[in-house]
Amino acid sequence: MSYLTETKIPPRIEYLKVQNFRALREVELKDITPLTALLGPNGSGKSTLFDVFAFLAECFELGLRRAWDKRGRAKELKTRGSDGPIIIEIKYKEANYPLITYHLAVDERNGAPFVKEEWLKWRRGKQYGAPFSFLDYREGIGRAISGDSPEDEDQRIEIPLKSPDLLAVNALGQFAEHPRVAALRDFITGWHVSYLSAESARNLPETGPQERLSRNGDNLANVIQYLDEQHPARLEKIFTTLRQRVPRIERVLTEPLADGRLLLQIKDAPFSHPILARFASDGTLKMLAYLVLLYDPSPPSFIGIEEPENYLHPKLLPELAEECQQTTARTQILVTTHSPFFINHLDPKQVRMIYRATDGYTQTRRIADMSGIPEFLQHGATLGELWMEGHFEVGDPLNQEDD
Incomplete structure (x- = not known):
């Protein structure tokens, strides 16, 4: 068996929605693949989208207040001209369990952040009908259903939190009677959103x-x-x-x-x-x-890597991309990159262009959904070549007319 493959299927994020997070006024990523690469010009919002994952992980690891203050509070975090809360919503799938939606809305009052709303939903054993919440909180007050397979008819127990800046999933996920909440908490606290630095490695x-x-x-x-x-x-x-x-x-x-x-x-x-x-x-x-990160005997549940091409010879990037592909048998990986050599070895469904529309806000398009790309690839072209030759419909730094 390869060092980069195992049989156990890890949890997967399949969907992300972000609202009012800096230039991400409203961004959705649907059908997220186990390996996803984000392309885009400088200033397009790649690093901001990458930071959404870091922010959420730090909310669980360090607490909302520290993650919020570290990024300049509402003045720097919230989208310009927006009065609403910052919203982060993920849909993720554990093996043998239905798709779970986690919704977090954060706002600021008197200079302090608070959790405006936080809920967990799933649809269990039913093909139709709206999913039901098995955890639902507003400003530290709410209810949750215990057990490994919470159902709509189960009893919801009110468990107030000590402070409105506490995350209910982080708090209740520490108790054995809430195993599905605990699974999400373990999943997010296990993320590795990497800012690897050669200078730090010399420490x-x-x-x-x-x-x-x-x-x-x-x-x-x-x-x-x-x-x-x-x-x-x-x-x-x-x-x-x-x-x-x-x-x-x-x-x-x-x-x-x-x-x-x-x-x-x-x-x-x-x-x-x-x-x-x-x-x-x-x-x-x-x-x-x-x-060391990719060959970890027990890898993080989610890995984010920003611009792996920095300091590496271009000929090393195809091999690194292949190792990322193999590692997704054991985890999920998000990469931001400017390298055509890295994306040459990816599927167009794995690559998304991040760009700023004429209104100044970040948008995203999946490369597989752009016209003509599949046909070019069938005739032997590579994604990197198509990108550098300007065949992608958006995201050209020399073309300011994207909308």
């Missing part, structure tokens, strides 16, 4: 193995130490792949220092002594970090 962290790579990669040495101790075969696979991508690389080493910090070193095959990671190239460290 000298405190020694000690860590299972999961941090969002900026500053604990890369700790994760390699963990893999060396607990999953040596997996680590050797990472090294084998790295040697194929970076000439003369032989091995990556970690060494505890006397002051309690952990040193990361890169050994080149022609030389007897390794070099410190702080003298390694940015591309080497970024590739190593991506391989």
Whole structure:
């Protein structure tokens, strides 16, 4: 069995709706694939859409107030000229369970954020009829149905929250009597929305193995130490792949220092002594970090990667795209990119153009829905070529007439 494949089907996000989040006045992504790539000109809203996932993950991990304040509060977060709340709605599917819709609406009062409304809905065992809510909250007051398979006729129990800025799913998801709520909480808290930095990877962290790579990669040495101790075969696979991508690389080493910090070193095959990671190239460290993330023995439930082409040779991007494809057997991946070499190895259903319409707000189009694209591909064209030659209907940075 491949190191990047397993039989268990992970949870999948199938739909996203965002309203009043910066330039995302109203954006919908339907039929989201296990691997999704976002293209678009500078300033089109790719990073903003990427940040929606980071914001939601941080609301669960750090709390709404910190995630809100970190982004400049309502003044910077809410769409200009909008009076309504920020709304994030996802539909996601767990294996053997119906599609679940999670709706979160957040607003601000007297400089403080609060959860205006939050609910969970599904349609269980019925083909027709409206889905029913098994969790429904307004400003910290609401009700929820317990059990693994909540039904419309089940009793709803009122459970007030301590504060209106608390997320009900995050609070109730910590209790065993709400397993479906807990599953969603575990799903979102397990997201890895990555802002990997080669400079952060040069960090000298405190020694000690860590299972999961941090969002900026500053604990890369700790994760390699963990893999060396607990999953040596997996680590050797990472090294084998790295040697194929970076000439003369032989091995990556970690060494505890006397002051309690952990040193990361890169050994080149022609030389007897390794070099410190702080003298390694940015591309080497970024590739190593991506391989550690994608070959994780227990990967995050959702992975976001922003512009993986930075610091990498273009010829390495097809292989990275293929590894992302394989990793989706165990997780879901969202990538923002400007690279035609990366999207060349994707299906047009996996690629969406993000662009600003003439009204200034972000819009999105799936490449597979653009006229002529399937025919071009049937005749041997690649997505990257079609993009660079201007065959996509929107998103050309030199054409300001998109609407």
